[in-house]
Amino acid sequence: xxxxxxxxxxxxxxxxxxxxxxxxxxRMKANLLDSxxxxxxxxxxxxxxxxxxxxxxxxxxxxxxxxxxxxxxLVDPMGEMLEASWEQYATLLANSTTDEELLENYELVFKKAxxxxxxxxxxxxxxxxRESGPALVQSLVDALNAAGTKSQDYGILxxxxxxxxxxxxxxxxxxxxxxxxGYYRKIGDAYRVLMKGKHQNGPITIDAANGVGAPKMKKxxxxxxxxxxxxxxxxxxxxxxxxxNHNCGADYIKTQQRMPPGTPVQPGARYASFDGDAxxxxxxxxxxxxxxxxxxxxxxxxxxxxxxxxxxRASGLNGLRIGVVQTAYANGASTAYIQKxxxxxxxxxxxxVKHLHHAALKYDCGVYFEANGHGTVLFSPACLSTIASxxxxxxxxxxxxxxxxxxxxxxxxxxxxxxxxxLMVEVILAHxxxxxxxxxxxxxxxxxxxxxxxxxxxxxFQTTDAERKLVSPEGLQExxxxxxxxxxxxxxxxxxSGTENAxxxxxxxxxxxxxxxLAMKVRDLVA
Ligand code: 16G
Ligand code: ZN
Numbered sequence: 024x025x026x027x028x029x030x031x032x033x034x035x036x037x038x039x040x041x042x043x044x045x046x047x048x049x050r051m052k053a054n055l056l057d058s059x060x061x062x063x064x065x066x067x068x069x070x071x072x073x074x075x076x077x078x079x080x081x082x083x084x085x086x087x088x089x090x091x092x093x094x095x096x097l098v099d100p101m102g103e104m105l106e107a108s109w110e111q112y113a114t115l116l117a118n119s120t121t122d123e124e125l126l127e128n129y130e131l132v133f134k135k136a137x138x139x140x141x142x143x144x145x146x147x148x149x150x151x152x153r154e155s156g157p158a159l160v161q162s163l164v165d166a167l168n169a170a171g172t173k174s175q176d177y178g179i180l181x182x183x184x185x186x187x188x189x190x191x192x193x194x195x196x197x198x199x200x201x202x203x204x205g206y207y208r209k210i211g212d213a214y215r216v217l218m219k220g221k222h223q224n225g226p227i228t229i230d231a232a233n234g235v236g237a238p239k240m241k242k243x244x245x246x247x248x249x250x251x252x253x254x255x256x257x258x259x260x261x262x263x264x265x266x267x268n269h270n271c272g273a274d275y276i277k278t279q280q281r282m283p284p285g286t287p288v289q290p291g292a293r294y295a296s297f298d299g300d301a302x303x304x305x306x307x308x309x310x311x312x313x314x315x316x317x318x319x320x321x322x323x324x325x326x327x328x329x330x331x332x333x334x335x336r337a338s339g340l341n342g343l344r345i346g347v348v349q350t351a352y353a354n355g356a357s358t359a360y361i362q363k364x365x366x367x368x369x370x371x372x373x374x375x376v377k378h379l380h381h382a383a384l385k386y387d388c389g390v391y392f393e394a395n396g397h398g399t400v401l402f403s404p405a406c407l408s409t410i411a412s413x414x415x416x417x418x419x420x421x422x423x424x425x426x427x428x429x430x431x432x433x434x435x436x437x438x439x440x441x442x443x444x445x446l447m448v449e450v451i452l453a454h455x456x457x458x459x460x461x462x463x464x465x466x467x468x469x470x471x472x473x474x475x476x477x478x479x480x481x482x483x484f485q486t487t488d489a490e491r492k493l494v495s496p497e498g499l500q501e502x503x504x505x506x507x508x509x510x511x512x513x514x515x516x517x518x519x520s521g522t523e524n525a526x527x528x529x530x531x532x533x534x535x536x537x538x539x540x541l542a543m544k545v546r547d548l549v550a
Contacts, residue, residue: 024126027065030169031122034061034162044113046375046521048096048105050085053155056093060159062116063095064146064166065129070109071144071172073136074100080189082182083150083159087232087274087298090267093155095163102190102198102437104377112136144172147188149180151235151300154264177203181235181301183440190437203239207246213432214446216425218251221453226253228294229445230283232272233260236301236441243442252449257286272296273303273396273441278473281315282307293452293459297441303396304441306448308459316463321357323448324349324392326462327400329365330451331388334430337423339416343406348382348391350374351491351516352473355531360466371489375521376438397439400447402431426454469512471531472542476549478526481519484549490518499548506544510537515545 036058042049049059063081071079080098088094097105097113105113112132119125133140146167150156160176167174177188184206191201199209231237237259244252258271268274271283273296282288283296290311295304306318328347335343346368347361353371361367370385372378376397383389387406392398402410410428415421433450435443452462478484485495493500499517507513515530526549530542 024130026169027129027166028122028126030165031058031061031125033165034058035122036118036120042114042117044105044110044117046377047086048082048094049113049117050088050092050094050522052091053085053093053153053159056095056155056159057162059117060095060162061166062119062125063097063113064163064172065125065170066109066113066116066132067097067146068144068167068170068172069112069129069132069136069138070097070099070105071146072140072142073138076143076145078145078147078189078192080185081146081148081163082180082185082300083148083153083156083163084182084300085151085153086182086300087268087272087303090153090264090269093153093159095159098186098189100189100193102186103380104438107377109136144170146172146174147177147185147192148174149177149185149188151182152179152261152264153267179235179238181239181440181442183302183435183438183443184239186437187435187440203242207243209432210435210443210446211243211246213429214247214450215251216429217433217450218453221450223253223449223453224456224458225292226255227445227449228255228257228286228289228292230258230271230276230286230294230296231256231301232268232275232297232299233258233263233266234268234272234297234299234301235261236297237261239301240297240442240445243446252446258283268299273298273305276305276307276317277319277395280317282309288313291458291460295445295448298396301441302439304439304444304448305396306459308463310460316459318459318463320392320394320396320398321349321353321468322462322465323396323444324390324398325357325360325365325465326451327447328361328367328390329465330454331390331400331427331430332365332367334423334427335388337419338410338413338427339420340409340413340424340427343409344387346370346383346386346389348372348379348389350379350393351489351518352394352529354394354468354471355512355514356466356469364466371491373486373490374518380438392439396441399436399439399444400434401436407431469531469533470535470538471529472538474528474542474546475520476517476526476528476546478524478549481524481526484517484519484526486516486518491516493517502548503545506541506548510541513537513541515541517545517549
């Protein structure tokens, strides 16, 4: 234990800084993160001990944030986000003011979480391509060494690749081989099975946000082979740190709703954007009249749910409970399409992957996506064994069943994964023979507007009903409701951001003009 105090002295906490482990872990300017990284190293060891020595993952990334930021989050044994009840321990350790107080709090977590010191601890870690990454990883390693935690460095990976590796290790290979190559093999082989006799409709152009998704997508594509996967990559400059997420990437597409500048325009062709750690995916295309169309997380979710339903029916697997999990940001038209056209149930959860992931576990096959492009599909263990043991009654059923089986391997079931999701979309479009326009025409998004409102104290904005209704400040929700009632197909909500000191207002209605007006009026109520 003395070693911990000594090692911590090399990683002092910046005076006055207040840290909190939120929906995205710890995330901020990289130059403030040194002490946080050290303490996360301690926490990862504790978490592993608590879980009988299972391997815990640590991912160093700030996703779609600006290049100067960085962040860190823990990955639980099955590849999920850190269990919510442990976020308080992360915050406790991060905010300890002195090395001695840190040691006291470290011992407090031992007691509170019922941890046995003699259990060995195992941790694996990786980082994205940010310039600040190597030094921050070193702080992490200092803590792992000081606490006697066994660890393994996976170098540079996408966030979902690290989640995959963690699950592989803890399932002793049942989920796949715990290496980067194992990841390409599992996903690439499944893709080839699904594309047998099918063809992409021209190449897909991928905007990799100048991040880790670029080199990793190239490796995956190389594994699959040119004959099976036709693609072009743009914004793949990982050697110029300032370009990361700058005027490109999935978040740019979602918030700006236009092509990244400099993108070669080819009307009718498919485009996709990753974010900085390749766990978000957006599709888009340019119409022949030169208009930009975005195919977001909602469109990906509906595409996946409809395809899985088709395959299940064609395999003779009746009674598979498929459901779609969304957040309040899902376009109302997508929810109506899922319920009315696809005849599938939906659940709305608060923002943040952990909430969606958890809800998706309620179905045999739970499709979850945030509108921002983060999502995946979860197949329950019972569903997987039903698929594995089902006997096809005809060659057509056999083909569909093989496809369904391969789909469960193609999809990264630990967390949303831009690479795996992209291949899934390519497969579905090839099977359906759809152009992006045909995909887009399944339903028409209601006009929507997202506004960020600066407030003094966002904590007073408390919500219920999956963030769709405010319970505080008192009376505010009633005033929002009164406004919304004046707009045809109107919907609006205000919620405190989980990642910055602001309130977000979302509105949608029948027309662009009314939607903007509604957003501005709600903003005025909030501000
Ligand atoms: C985090 C979440 C993301 C969510 C976003 C909302 C994870 C891994 N990430 O980035 O899912 O959409 O926060 O941000 O859960 P906001 O609370 O600032 O609107
Ligand atoms: Zn991300």
